[in-house]
Amino acid sequence: MFSPEGPSLRELAVQALSSVERGYDLLAPKFDHTPFRTPDPVLDAVGSALRRTATFDAGLDLCCGTGAGVGVLAGLCRERVTGVDFSAGMLDVARRRAQPGGPPVSWVRADARALPFAPAFDLVVSFGAFGHFLPRELPGLFAQVRSVLRPGGCFAFPLVAPPRPGSLGYWMLLGFDTVMRVRNALWRPRFVMYYRAFRLDDVRRELTRAGFRVGLQPLPEFGRRQDGSPRVRLVVARLPGQPAPSPTVPAGRPGTVNS
Template sequence: MFTSHGPGVRELAVQALSSVERGYDLLAPKFDHTPFRTPERMLDAVEETLAQREGSFGAGLDVCCGTGAGIGMLRRLCRERVTGVDLSAGMLAEARRAHPDPRVDFVRADARALPPELAASYDLAVSFGAFGHFLPAERPALFAGVHAALREGGVFAFPIGAPIPPSHPLWWAVAGFDAAMRVRNAVWRPPFVMYYRTFPLSGVRADLRAAGFTVETAALEHFGRRPSGAPRWRLVLARRSARPHRVHVREGLGPVG
């Protein structure tokens, strides 16, 4: 799974025993040599689907941009500035090195509390591979922040995979990983939040609508379909609607939808 340029077992162990922010700071220089980086095939599929359905956009925002895998896609899709947001200073440093473009800027921030200066500034927001770092109770704050960052009619797009059936060996691998992470977080501090089964489409759709989005999905046909005919991957297209959005506050989570 890892190349000779990627992190070793000891480095991964140190990361796993750190906080999310510190862990990614440590992993950043070698992150692009791990299987955790979003594959080019996925980026190409999302870009092609967005271009076909929406055409081009004004400004673009990559939420939890990491080392900048999605920035090149946004540069091609967007006519105006492109911004990457991430909590890890180390990941942002790698992203800046990879994209020395005056039209691209990077902001260090928690995606659950995006800076007010980003409000109503973007026509497209994307995110890849980061949602496992947010507990279900944190999704409303995350989605409310993205909603606020978009201009009216703006789109929040991200891929989501079909549920893995329990009969598939991967289901057991993923379930085992999540169980191990729960045990780790119960006995070790600081926590490292990373789960694979906490982002179901039904719950995500409900939280997006509560945040003020209208939601549709498009099949990413590049990845084929399951025997049932359902797509293996979908692109969620959440559009900021014109209706007023009420913001509530939950203790400890900040503004949420």
């Protein structure tokens, strides 16, 4: 699961006993060599799906980490792209690894629960970060996303179908979440990361309460489960307002850094 360039067991243990922010600061230099980074096929599939729906001027990658999702936005947005994360270490890596070309990119250190932006974005994406938010935090988080979107703006993120009860994946995730709950009950600072807490029904309900119109798009690149349901869906939540125009321009390339 980890490449030779990834973190050692000791480094992972130190990270796990830190706060979320400090843990990611420590992990940042080797983060892209771990299974925690969103895989390129998922990034590519999301980019392709969004490219078919609309064009966008300004995009925000929420909890951008080392910037993998910013590359997706750079291929979708015509004017500018922003990555926001509360880990200074992750942002430092993102700045160094940003690719030249495409729209200008800026990097902002901030908490997703208190975003320092006006309603200036047409598209907000996020990849693999929602396990760091407790279910009771979703209303506030989604309200923050709404506050930075223009009318008609879009909030999109992939959501993997949960493993079947009794399967190996089910027991692995249950075991991980159980260990994290015990750790957080016995140790401070807490490290919030729960794989089973971000459920589709809860997400749809809270997005709707926040004023979004919620749609689901299967990502066909990942096929379907035995019951016919998609293995991976793209959640597309839109605000009321003037709809985005149809695509008329080619996709750009990964962006440069203005920070």
